[in-house]
Amino acid sequence: MKRKGQRGAVAVEFAFILPLLLAIVFAVFQFSWYISNYLMLTDAAAVGAHVLASERGYTKPYTDTQTAIFGVTKPLSGKPTIVASVGGVTCSSDSACQAALGTMTAGPATGAVANVSLTYAFSPILNTGLWDLTSMMPTQIKASMAEAIQ
Structure with missing residues (x-):
């Protein structure tokens, strides 16, 4: 049996808990978006390193590497910055x-490595001022991969 003074207590408790629950849900959503972007960028770096390492003797190794990277990162809101290096x-x-x-007959030094480093300006999907959750997220994502030249 409820007392008269307890009417609405559940609504008041819910009002106190709701902001915390929303903050947790939005934080999980933002972190998931960040991880998704990071995995996509890491995959693009791996694809780029593989393409660059296998382009010995071809006429457009940098263009082919860019095309492969931009193909993987197409769902991102912007294009990553690419830094490619061969043997340092x-x-x-x-x-x-x-x-x-x-060339096909005269390759680089034995053990030479093709490196691809990507930098992407991360933009949170929930770009709101809700408890300033966006300030906790990084502004850049970096990924780097290396592969031996074939």
Whole structure:
């Protein structure tokens, strides 16, 4: 049996708990979005490193690497910044990558590695001022992969 003074107590308790529950739900949602973006960027770096490492003797190794990376990161809201290097030498054009990779008959030094590093400006999916949850999220995601040149 309820007393007259307890009417509405459940509604008051719910009003106290609701902001905390919403904060937890939004935090889980934001973190899931971040992990999804991170996994996509990591996969793109792996694909880019594989393509770059297998482009020895081709005419457009940097362009092919960019195309492969942008194909994987298509669902992202922006394009990542790409830094590619072959054997420790940064290459940002087809001619530079082609020279570093070598030809089919004269390859790079034994054990040379193709590296691809990506940087992406992360934007939270819930970009609201709700308890300033967006300030807890990172603003950039970085991924890097390396593969031996074939």
